[in-house]
Amino acid sequence: xxxIVLFGPPGAGKGTQAYKLIEKYKLVxxxxxxILRAELAAKTKLGEEARKFMDKGELVPDExxxxxxxxxxxxxxxxxxxxxxxxxxxxxxxxxxxxxxDESGNSxxxxxxxxxxxxxxxxxxxxxxxxxxxxxxxxxSIIENRVIVYHNETKLLIxxxxxxxxxxxxxxxxxxxxxxxxxxxxxxxxx
Ligand code: AMP
Numbered sequence: 021x022x023x024i025v026l027f028g029p030p031g032a033g034k035g036t037q038a039y040k041l042i043e044k045y046k047l048v049x050x051x052x053x054x055i056l057r058a059e060l061a062a063k064t065k066l067g068e069e070a071r072k073f074m075d076k077g078e079l080v081p082d083e084x085x086x087x088x089x090x091x092x093x094x095x096x097x098x099x100x101x102x103x104x105x106x107x108x109x110x111x112x113x114x115x116x117x118x119x120x121x122d123e124s125g126n127s128x129x130x131x132x133x134x135x136x137x138x139x140x141x142x143x144x145x146x147x148x149x150x151x152x153x154x155x156x157x158x159x160x161s162i163i164e165n166r167v168i169v170y171h172n173e174t175k176l177l178i179x180x181x182x183x184x185x186x187x188x189x190x191x192x193x194x195x196x197x198x199x200x201x202x203x204x205x206x207x208x209x210x211x
Contacts, residue, residue, distance in 0.1 A: 038105040
């Protein structure tokens with residue numbers, strides 16, 4: 021099973037690249053942001069609770085997102101592997117993911133971290149906000165807060181996966197196809 025943590029700050033291109041990777045390698049895409057937005061749209065209790073955090077660019081509590089991932093892993097037990105996009109975002113989440121995968125004798129293969137300059141992140145997010153309708157992509161102060169949260173709470177996961185020899189940095193600047201090629205070169209080494 022190939023289990024990739026696609027990592028990087030908001031706007032790094034994780035979602036875009038995840039869609040291309042799952043198609044090429046026949047993997048399942050697990051984006052906690054997408055799952056949460058579906059809950060918001062369906063106006064579920066979980067969605068209403070999550071909205072309070074998402075509207076400010078803060079992280080939704082660990083137990084909520086870990087519960088969502090547990091369910092998705094169980095629902096997709098026959099998968100060839102997963103692309104984790106936007107998860108894990110804290111050490112608690114990373115540890116929980118290891119435990120969940122271990123229950124079926126699996127583990128994370130690698131963390132591929134997209135490296136993108138700050139100005140480019142903000143540009144991409146504002147641009148996406150024009151079409152996506154996402155409130156958190158349209159307000160510069162929410163965008164900046166999401167990047168701060170990434171630096172304060174999420175970036176430390178680079179150490180977590182480095183210590184396990186699983187971290188790779190991928191240049192995330194350039195065209196979608198250039199970045200995809202770099203990711204594929206790395207993923208191909210795992211087969
Ligand atoms: P994303 O689509 O990954 O940019 O996520 C959008 C928002 O959903 C984030 O700003 C958080 O509020 C929330 N979110 C998504 N994934 C997680 C996660 N793994 N842990 C906590 N909050 C999350």
